[in-house]
Amino acid sequence: MKLSVQDLEVNYNNVAALKQISLEVSDGAFVTLIGSNGAGKSTTLRTISGLVKPSGGRICLDDQRIDMLSADKILRLGIAHVPEGRRIFKDLSVAENLYLGAYIHQDKAQIDLDLDKVYSRFPRLEERKGQHARTLSGGEQQMLSIGRSLMSRPRILLLDEPSLGLAPIIVQEIGHILREINQQGVTVILVEQNADLALQLADYGYVLETGRIAMQDKAELLADNEHVKKAYLGI
Amino acid sequence: MILPSFFADSFYETILALELFLQSIVNGTIQSGFFALAAVGLVLIFGVMGVVNFAHGELVMVGAYTVWFLHAQHSTPFLITIVIAILVVTVIGILMEKFLFRPMRDDPLGGLICSIGVLFILQVLATLVGGDGPSKQVPPPFEGTMVLFEFLRIPYQRLFSIAVSVAALGLLWHFLTHTKLGWALRAVSQDREAASLQGINSNRISMIAIAVGAAMAGLAGALMAPLTNINPHMGHNVIITAFIVTIVGGVGSLSGAVIASVLYALFHTFVTTYFNGTVATISGLLIMVLVLIVRPTGIMGHRVSE
């Protein structure tokens, strides 16, 4: 499944948030969008997953245009979105959160298999499956948010700042898991302010600045780029 | 044996006081069922759609009118009229969602104002159907009174009402905690956007929420019909009680609404019994204000993060 974004434009109250963004993400790729706060990274993800409607351009999945579809329909096509701030359902139990991730599926047996897979990937979630999600720590909540999105059996996984506010050791753990997920054939599009982590994980990267793509290249080349080093890697 | 007269007197008075106390618990418990049925619908609709449904008391009123019209006027069996009342009110709720609240999705104030419009429309419709004049009365289908320990009195009609209320609340609880649709409903009420990212169609869930909330209101009205004065304005008291219960319980918390219903019903009953009804209503509103100041999230609500 190939995701292509062409000349995407988004306005919030007549202020342009995205100006002619174009991305090409091939099947199985691990792509990252880096950039400073307000550069348009989150907006790009939110537009792909259908939370925001574009004012121009198009988004295609293989040959199908998806930019006018609602979020729940886009999920059914295989694009899952782990939103910024985790956005788990705090008054529901861990298990209920995960079952809701599989809301679009009806096959009970396969859902239970998927659940087992999530639990084996995140054993701490299994230990806490009966608890209210609000009782989880920040890292556990991020795992729950990722686990929940995996329950929909995505082909493309969009992640918005999964490292935000987490201890470095947990950030490493999450990075490890993302790579694993990608190796199992899921395309990953990662938005991060932690450019260091993002460029380590991804094979291709885009640099967004004030709603435009300022630069794009293989991840290891971007990591070596002087501008990127200075502006985003703090070197 | 001849008891000294002062002892006999105080013994008799103690028994009387105890009887009144126990009867008040019975009275309050029966009240709590109606309060809870009305309040959970308000909470559901507010939680899922973000709209304060001012017409909720009128949905209860329509339920009561349906029973009056079909049972008292046209001799339809009571149990069948309960089902029809639930259906009628549910349909009204669904129409409200589809034609008013959905177009007003991004404008909670607009939704509220629309619901006030519905309030007046339903009152006028009730007047058209029932005519003007005195409050309507529905003869109770279950006659007689159960007497426990020779002094506690529970009319069978009220016993039936409380049993059905508890059963309906139990069903609702099961639906919300044990079914996928129930989880989806709670998910939408907590985070509409995150829910849509799980593939949950929030329009469909809104419709289910208002249908369930309206059905509960219709049931409350149907159960109240044989026990109260039925008139186009009866929804007024219902909505005030529902607001108090919702705020005290914690806006958005269903379990809070049910717990607050029981507490408030007992409180109101006891204050009415030992002081009077006006004091009870005023102190109920004061408690609501107090909760808003001291613990705005209510007894069961959680602080909203973000």
Add this chain to the structure above:
Amino acid sequence: MSTHTQRPARRKFLKKAAAGTVAATTASVFPNIVLSANKTLTVGMNIPMTGDYAPWGLPGLYGCEIIANNINKEGGVNIGGETYDIKVASYDHGYDTEKALQGFKKLVLEDDASMVMMLGGSTVAAVLPWATRKKVLTTTLLPSDITPDSDYLVATCESHPLYNVTGVEWLAKNFPDVKSAAIVTNNDAEYGLQSAATYQAAFEVAGIEVVDTHLHGFDVTDFAPIVSSVLAKNPDVFCMATSFYVTPIMEQLYHQGYKGKIISCTLDYYDEIIAKTSKEFVNGTIFQFPDFDDPKLQESGVNFPDPAGFDAAFRKDHPNDWSAVAWEYPAILLNWLDAAKAAGSADSESVATTLKANKQEFIFGGGDWWGSQLWGLDNALVGRWPIVVIEDGKARIQEYGDVAGWLSSNKDVLVKHMKELGLRTV
């Protein structure tokens, strides 16, 4: 169905419809010419016909229409040598004070009403300054509306709640074992508190101790706690002073196993109460408003033409609408017509003077002008008033009590209780 067989029926229908339309048009264009050659005398009813107070307005309009039709059918009424047909013009103020004033002006200015009948309370207070200035004779069912400032407001039928004393007197006489009473009423100053004070006074005079006076608001949805709390005082008599909630209170009394005496100001729609409780339970309840098929009303001394015929006509047209006021506004109308005939004019000033100068015949007999001792002006006509008891599921007059007599000996007790409840007295 074939259209062929329908055709003659359809043609017939069209013909009838056409004839009806012509008749209706003629009638509406020339109403008086077609129906009668008499002049028209209009009386106004500025009453609640919608909302909570509708039961104390609308049935009265139905009753007045029956009376007016009967008079017109018999050729009208002769006042000052001229024969008039009676027309009843009505306005629904829904118990709203602003609408009441608007309606009052409309009835007087546009409909040319010679007098206006009202229910009472805040709606009367709202129209009184204008009515007094314009000298429009106005009637109320609440003598507590009477003020020394207006000669034109009279209460000529119901003197709510003075007549309640007769029920208590009768109760004490017939049930000498009764020692204690509890009063329940809504807490408004217009109806509830007036009535509570009157009952308190009546019980005191009758030597019955009032063990509880429970006032409640208009927001009560469940009377279980109120009734439980009052019954815990163990009263021999349960008294409903005036209430929109007699039915649910009676239902609670029934379910909570009350066995004592019940006395109530009104027992409107008592068949519904019986349906909610039982005939045996309601039997013996004492109140103050008769049905008009009552045999005692056919006896002499009652100033109402053919009460039974009126009752039958009313229930034929409006089977479920009979209430306390169904006959009261008609009684006021008849009383006013008598005064107008005597005065030889429908002019408010002359009728008012005639009314006050003559000793009027009250609907149930007797009739003294009273009120200055309580409200500053003798503009309430009080006479005999019936004591009604439910017997075998039917309201039946037991006897007539003497309101004026009670007042003359016990006025001070009444004033004391009115003051205690914060009500206006002179």
